[in-house]
Amino acid sequence: MAELNREESKRTLHKIVTDLTSPIQKHYGFKPWIFSLLLIIGVGLYAYVTQLQKGLGATNLNDYVSWGLYIAGFIFFVATALIGMLISSVLGLIGVKWIHPIARIAEMIALGFALMAGLVIVFDMGRPDRAHHLFLYGRPQSPIVWDLTVVLTYTAISLLLYILPLIPDMPFLKKTIHNRPKWQQKVYNFLAFNWIGDREQYRILKRSIRVLSILIIPVALAIHTVTSWLFALTPRVGWDSTIFGPYYVTGAFVNGVAAVLIAMYIFRQNFKLKEYLTDFHFERVARLFVLMMLVYLYFNINEYIVPGYKMKKGEDVHLLTLFSGHYSGLFWYTQFTGLLLPIFLLLFKKMRKPVPTAIIGLFVIIAGLLKRLLITVPTLEHPHLPIQNVPESFHSYTPNGIEWAILGMSIGGALLIITILAKLFPVMPIWEIAHDKGVHEDDIKNYDPKEYESNKAIN
Amino acid sequence: MNIRHKIAISITASLFFVSQLAHAQWNIPEDSKTLKAPKPVSAESVIAGKALYNTNCASCHGQPGENNAIALSPKPTDLGSSEFQARSTEGSVYFQVSEGMGTMPSFKTSLKDDECWQLAQYIRSFSAEGAVDLSSQSKDLDLRLDLTSKEHKIIAVAYDKGASVEGVKVAFFIKRYFGNLPIGVSKTNANGFAQAQFPTDIPGADTLGTTEVIVKFAEEDLYGKKIITEKVAWGKPFKFINPLDDNHLWASRANTPTWLLLSYLGVVGGVWLTILWVVGQILKIRTYGKWH
Numbered sequence: 001m002a003e004l005n006r007e008e009s010k011r012t013l014h015k016i017v018t019d020l021t022s023p024i025q026k027h028y029g030f031k032p033w034i035f036s037l038l039l040i041i042g043v044g045l046y047a048y049v050t051q052l053q054k055g056l057g058a059t060n061l062n063d064y065v066s067w068g069l070y071i072a073g074f075i076f077f078v079a080t081a082l083i084g085m086l087i088s089s090v091l092g093l094i095g096v097k098w099i100h101p102i103a104r105i106a107e108m109i110a111l112g113f114a115l116m117a118g119l120v121i122v123f124d125m126g127r128p129d130r131a132h133h134l135f136l137y138g139r140p141q142s143p144i145v146w147d148l149t150v151v152l153t154y155t156a157i158s159l160l161l162y163i164l165p166l167i168p169d170m171p172f173l174k175k176t177i178h179n180r181p182k183w184q185q186k187v188y189n190f191l192a193f194n195w196i197g198d199r200e201q202y203r204i205l206k207r208s209i210r211v212l213s214i215l216i217i218p219v220a221l222a223i224h225t226v227t228s229w230l231f232a233l234t235p236r237v238g239w240d241s242t243i244f245g246p247y248y249v250t251g252a253f254v255n256g257v258a259a260v261l262i263a264m265y266i267f268r269q270n271f272k273l274k275e276y277l278t279d280f281h282f283e284r285v286a287r288l289f290v291l292m293m294l295v296y297l298y299f300n301i302n303e304y305i306v307p308g309y310k311m312k313k314g315e316d317v318h319l320l321t322l323f324s325g326h327y328s329g330l331f332w333y334t335q336f337t338g339l340l341l342p343i344f345l346l347l348f349k350k351m352r353k354p355v356p357t358a359i360i361g362l363f364v365i366i367a368g369l370l371k372r373l374l375i376t377v378p379t380l381e382h383p384h385l386p387i388q389n390v391p392e393s394f395h396s397y398t399p400n401g402i403e404w405a406i407l408g409m410s411i412g413g414a415l416l417i418i419t420i421l422a423k424l425f426p427v428m429p430i431w432e433i434a435h436d437k438g439v440h441e442d443d444i445k446n447y448d449p450k451e452y453e454s455n456k457a458i459n
Numbered sequence: 460m461n462i463r464h465k466i467a468i469s470i471t472a473s474l475f476f477v478s479q480l481a482h483a484q485w486n487i488p489e490d491s492k493t494l495k496a497p498k499p500v501s502a503e504s505v506i507a508g509k510a511l512y513n514t515n516c517a518s519c520h521g522q523p524g525e526n527n528a529i530a531l532s533p534k535p536t537d538l539g540s541s542e543f544q545a546r547s548t549e550g551s552v553y554f555q556v557s558e559g560m561g562t563m564p565s566f567k568t569s570l571k572d573d574e575c576w577q578l579a580q581y582i583r584s585f586s587a588e589g590a591v592d593l594s595s596q597s598k599d600l601d602l603r604l605d606l607t608s609k610e611h612k613i614i615a616v617a618y619d620k621g622a623s624v625e626g627v628k629v630a631f632f633i634k635r636y637f638g639n640l641p642i643g644v645s646k647t648n649a650n651g652f653a654q655a656q657f658p659t660d661i662p663g664a665d666t667l668g669t670t671e672v673i674v675k676f677a678e679e680d681l682y683g684k685k686i687i688t689e690k691v692a693w694g695k696p697f698k699f700i701n702p703l704d705d706n707h708l709w710a711s712r713a714n715t716p717t718w719l720l721l722s723y724l725g726v727v728g729g730v731w732l733t734i735l736w737v738v739g740q741i742l743k744i745r746t747y748g749k750w751h
Contacts, residue, residue: 138712139715141716153731156734194746211736
C-alpha cells in the first residue's frame, strides 16, 4: 500500500465513505425489487397457509418419497450458507487481501441462507406446532438433533462474524447518514458499542474475529457433514456412502462461490461499486470457483463411478435411473451445466470477467438445487422392499405448485434478509478498505464529513 | 420282503411319479382289502394305535372326526369321517399307512408291522364294525408326587384305592412358554413308583428359577386324565434384560450412550462458551469506549 499524504488520505477516505454509504441513502430500482420479493413471499405464504390447513397432503410428498423439494431446498440453503466460512475464515486466516471487499457479502449470504435453512425445516413439518418437541424430546443419538444444534450454532457464529467487522463502520454511518428514520440511527448507535477506534479496541476486535474465524471452520464442516449424515447414516441405496460428508461440503463450496459471484455482480452494478469489485476480484473468485468445482467433480466421480463400476444388485436400479433411466436427463444436465461446462469455460481468461462469471454462477446454482433434488428423491423411490399395493401416485414424485411456491418464499426470504442488511449497512468494511488503500489511522479515527466539505469550500 | 411287497413298492413308486403330474388315486389291491390283522382288535391295540396316531399322523390329519387337517393339497383326509370309513377296511387302511402315496408318507420303514396294524385298528375304531368298548379295560387311578429337592428328582406314585399299581406309564413334562416340554416317560415299579430327572439346563421363569412340573398318565384312555402340576425352583435363574434399558444408539434419550452424550455436550459446550467469550469481548469494547 502506498503512503498517501494527509490531503490525499482524507480525500480517499471521504470518497470511500460516500461510495459505500450512498446506496444506503438512495438506491435505484430498490422499490420494484422489494416489491417483487414481497410478491414471491406473499404467494409462498398463501401456499403455506393452504399446507397448514390441509397438512402435508397438500404437497406431492407421499408415504415413500417423504423427503422432496423441501429437504433438497434445506441442503441447498445450508450449502450456500457455508460460503461465509470459506471466504472470510479460510482465505482470511491465510491472509488473502483481495477478499476484503467480498468477505462481508459472503457473510451476508451465509446469514440469510442459514436463517432460512432453519425455516425450511419447519416448512417440511406436518405438525409445525410441535417444532419445539425437537428440543423437548430430541435424542442426542439422533443426527436430526445434531443438525438442529449445528445449524443454530453456525447461524450464531455467522451473525457475530457479520456484526464484529461492522462495529468500526458505525461511526462513519452515524456521521454521514442523517435522512433516515430514528430507529435506524439507534441501531447504528447500538452496534457501535462505543467504538472510538483506539488501538486497544482494534486489538480486542481483531482477536475476537480471529477466534471466531478459526471456530467457524469445524462448525461449518460439521453443519454440512451432519446434514449429509441425515442421509448417509441410513443403509439406503444412494445415501449409504462413506464420502457423503466431504461430497456435501465441496458441493456446498461450489454453490456458495456461485452465490457470491452473482451477489458481487449485482452489488457492483446496482450499488455502483466498480472501483471496489474490480475485474481482478472476479478473476480471483472465478479461479477459486474452478478449484472448488474440480474438487467437487472429483467427489462426484468417486460417488458415481465406484458403485457404477460394481453395479451391485439392489443398487443397480437406483444407479441406472440416474445414468440412463427416468432421471438421466436431470442428472446429466446438472453434471454438465453445474460442473463440466463451467470448469471448461472458466479456463479461458475472457470468461473470468464479471458478466460471464455471474451468468455461469447462475447456471451452477440452479444445477445445485436440482442436484440436491437428485440426491434426495430417487433413493426414496427405490426402497429395499418392492412398492406394492399402493396408489399409483406413490410410485414417483414431482414437486407440485405448493412446494415450489414455498421454496420460492424461502429463497425470497433469504434475498430479503440480504437486501435489508445491504440497505442498513455498507456491503464492505469501510475501515478495512480505507486501511488497504493507505488512509491514515488518525483519519479513520477522526473522520468528519463536514471538515472535508468545508475544506472543499476553502479550496 | 415277499413278492406282494415288491409289487406294492413298484406300484407306489410309479404312483409317486404320476402324482407329480396329476392328483393320483389310491390303487389298493383287492387281496389287501380283505387282509386281517394278525391280532384281533382289542382295547390295548386301539389305545396303542391312538398314541401312535398322535405322534405320527395328527400333525397332518388332525383329530379323526374333527375335520381339522392342515391345509395341504390334496387335503389329508379326515380319517374319522363316515365317507372315508364307508370305503375302508382294516386291510385297506393298513395298506395305505404302510405304502403311502404322494404327500402321504409310507410308514413301513419307520413303524413296525404290528404298529401299522394298531394304527389301522385305531382308525377303524371310528366305524361301526371296528368300534371297541374301552371302558371295560380302563380304570381311573390316582397319582401322587414326591419331589426330592436335592437331586431334583420327580417321583410319581400311581395307586388304586390306596394300593400302589405296577406297570403304569407316567409322563413327565416341564411347562414352557409355548407348550409342555416332555422330559420322560417311565413305568411304575412294584411299589407303584415312576421317576424322572429334572434336567440341569432348563431356564426358569424368574430370578429364582421357578418352573412348573406336570405329571400325568401316558395312557389317559386307560388310567384317566389325572394331571398334577407343581412349582419347583429348579430351573436356572433367569433375568430378563430389555435391550432398550441399556445405553444404546437406538435407546430412548434417557439412555443415550455416555460416550456420545459427553462428546455432544463437550463439543457443543466448548463452541458456545467460545461464542459467549466473544460476546464478552464486544462488551469489553463497549466499556472501553465509554471510559476513553
